[in-house]
Amino acid sequence: MVQKKVILAFAGGLQSSVCLHWLYKKRGAEVTAIIVKLGSDSQTFALGEQAVELGASGAYVEDCREKFIREYAFRVLRASAVYEHNYMLSGALTRPLIAEVLAKRACRDGIESVALGTYSNSDDARRFRSNVAILAPNLNIVGPDQIPPLQNREKALEYAQKNNIAFSGRSQSSLNCDINLWGSVVSLNPEMGTWEPLSEKYYCLTVRPEDAVDEAETMTIDFENGEPTSINGEHMVPHQLVDYLNTRAGEHGIGRVEAVEDRMSGHKAREVYEAPGAYVLSAAHTALEELCLDYETLQAKEDIGRSYANIVYKGDWFSRLRSAYDDFFSSLQSRITGTVSVKLYKGNIKIAGRCSPNTLFDDPKKQ
Numbered sequence: 382m383v384q385k386k387v388i389l390a391f392a393g394g395l396q397s398s399v400c401l402h403w404l405y406k407k408r409g410a411e412v413t414a415i416i417v418k419l420g421s422d423s424q425t426f427a428l429g430e431q432a433v434e435l436g437a438s439g440a441y442v443e444d445c446r447e448k449f450i451r452e453y454a455f456r457v458l459r460a461s462a463v464y465e466h467n468y469m470l471s472g473a474l475t476r477p478l479i480a481e482v483l484a485k486r487a488c489r490d491g492i493e494s495v496a497l498g499t500y501s502n503s504d505d506a507r508r509f510r511s512n513v514a515i516l517a518p519n520l521n522i523v524g525p526d527q528i529p530p531l532q533n534r535e536k537a538l539e540y541a542q543k544n545n546i547a548f549s550g551r552s553q554s555s556l557n558c559d560i561n562l563w564g565s566v567v568s569l570n571p572e573m574g575t576w577e578p579l580s581e582k583y584y585c586l587t588v589r590p591e592d593a594v595d596e597a598e599t600m601t602i603d604f605e606n607g608e609p610t611s612i613n614g615e616h617m618v619p620h621q622l623v624d625y626l627n628t629r630a631g632e633h634g635i636g637r638v639e640a641v642e643d644r645m646s647g648h649k650a651r652e653v654y655e656a657p658g659a660y661v662l663s664a665a666h667t668a669l670e671e672l673c674l675d676y677e678t679l680q681a682k683e684d685i686g687r688s689y690a691n692i693v694y695k696g697d698w699f700s701r702l703r704s705a706y707d708d709f710f711s712s713l714q715s716r717i718t719g720t721v722s723v724k725l726y727k728g729n730i731k732i733a734g735r736c737s738p739n740t741l742f743d744d745p746k747k748q
Contacts, residue, residue, distance in 0.1 A: 387523060388413045388487045389496040390479050391440065393428045393549040394557075397498035398435060399530050399537045402546055404496060404523070405436025412496070414440040415486060417479050419449050419561035421624045428549075435546065443482050446562060446620040453478055453698075454563045455619060458662055459607045459710045459717075461670075461682065462690035467640045469656040469663070470693050471564030476505060477698035480512035487520055494521040501525040501532045504645045508696030515699050560585065562623050564636070564656030575651055579639055586627060586655040590634030590728030597726035598633060599733055602665045604721070607714030609662055626658030633725040636660035645695060661730055665721040668732045673716045673739045685709060 387404055391397045391414035404410040414432035416425050429440035453474050464470055483495050495513050499505040506525055513522055525531035530540035541548060557568040567583050581589065603611035609622055617625065630636055636657035641649050670679065685706055692703045719737025723730055 385409075386411050386413070386492045387494045387496045388415060388483050388490075388492045389437075389498055390415050390417055390483055391428060391432045391437070391498070392416070393424075393431055395534075395537050395541060395548045396500060396531065398431070398546050398548040399540050400496055400498035400525075400528060401432060401435045401437060402544060403528050403530055403540070406544075410494075412437045413486070413490070413492060415483060416440060416442045417475075417482055418442055418444045418446060419475055419478075420446075421562060421627070424549075431547075431549070441486075443486075445478060445482065447618065449475065449478055450562060450619040450623055454623070454659070455608050456707060456710075457689075457693060458609075458659070458666055459714050460689040460706065461663065461667060461686040462693060463663070463686075464690045464694045465640070465642060467638045468566075468642065468652070468654055468694075469564050469659040470690060471561055471654075471656055471659070472559040472566040473504075473508065473694045473696065474563060475559075475561055476508040476696055477512045480509055481516055484513055484517035484520065488517055494523050496523040496528075497525055499525055499531070500534065500537070502646065504696075507645060511696055512699060558585075562620055562627070563659050564654060567653040569651040569653065571650070573651065575641060579653065583653045584637060584655060587631040587637045587657055588634050590637075593634040593727045594632060597724055598629065599722060599724045600629070601720050601722050602662070603719075604666065604669055605718050607666070607710075607717040609665070623658045623662070626661050630657035630661045630725055630730075631655075633657075634728040635725055635730060637728075661723060661725070664730045664732065665723055666717070668721050668735045669717050669719050669737060670713075672719070672735050672742055673737050674713060675741065678713065682710070682713065 387410045389401055389412055391401060401412055401414060404412050414437040416428045418425055425442045432440040457470055457474060487495055497506055497509045510522055510524060513520060530536045559566045565586055600613050602609050610616060612622060636655055638654040640652055642652045644650055689706050692700060697703060716739040718739060722734040724733045
């Protein structure tokens with residue numbers, strides 16, 4: 382049963398556009414569209430207009446870039462959490478934050494239902510459903526199982542074409558694409574298989590390493606208690622620092638990966654990841670930890686970091702275990718203060734130097 386007042390996270394793509402239109406046209410719902418700004422170039426005004434045209438009673442922007450990087454992405458960075466060796470968790474990491482925004486807004490405005498604008502039985506449907514249920518157990522969840530055109534991609538496309546629904550993003554070319562400050566994820570159509578080479582149209586944050594600038598770039602990154610604070614001596618707030626690194630590293634072709642990902646459902650999917658800034662920060666952070674932490678601690682951190690990545694991927698951000706892991710990482714990161722020099726060149730990151738007041742390195746010059 383779809384309630385009259387419904388809140389929906391709107392991104393302008395196929396799934397959220399079809400969801401909004403169906404709720405308004407087929408169920409007569411009063412839909413509040415929330416545009417959660419997590420990227421550097423979000424066309425928030427245009428998205429708001431698009432949502433209203435599709436039937437939203439109102440569209441509101443929540444700028445969560447600083448909260449996303451400081452409270453979510455940097456925690457993953459401190460944990461060295463990377464899913465299956467390649468994925469910086471840029472997409473999965475946003476789901477609990479979006480769920481938090483929706484739950485708070487719904488409770489504040491007296492909205493009784495949260496709609497999940499994603500495909501039925503998808504990993505995202507599981508992530509959103511579990512997080513909303515934890516944060517606001519009294520809210521009614523309108524899942525994709527209640528919205529016929531969200532049963533799968535083919536039905537969503539059919540509904541969009543029949544109702545002349547225009548939608549943004551790469552989803553119009555047989556792809557699902559998710560972009561934010563921490564990186565991008567492009568899910569490829571299974572019909573492509575795993576042999577066909579990928580063209581450049583699947584990349585949006587980086588250039589081909591072969592086409593990158595011919596001159597290497599060296600920069601310094603300062604860390605304080607495990608978090609990056611400055612680049613080349615210039616202090617930046619977290620989301621601006623990551624945005625700057627995305628631009629610089631992207632121009633050097635850094636942070637692009639094509640992989641086969643294991644989904645929660647058990648099947649495998651071919652994915653394209655880009656995370657230029659995150660890859661540079663991860664390399665620099667690891668270099669500083671190697672200098673400041675002992676062998677046994679590094680080994681334990683690696684094992685726990687892998688478990689942390691799995692927790693984030695599954696959407697269990699608000700679990701007690703994730704919180705306990707954060708306490709462990711926080712106790713270590715008090716030592717991770719210092720400066721790392723990195724050299725960027727045609728898809729490669731080289732650690733040029735590192736120093737810290739907490740170094741464990743035995744320097745004979747100081748003896």
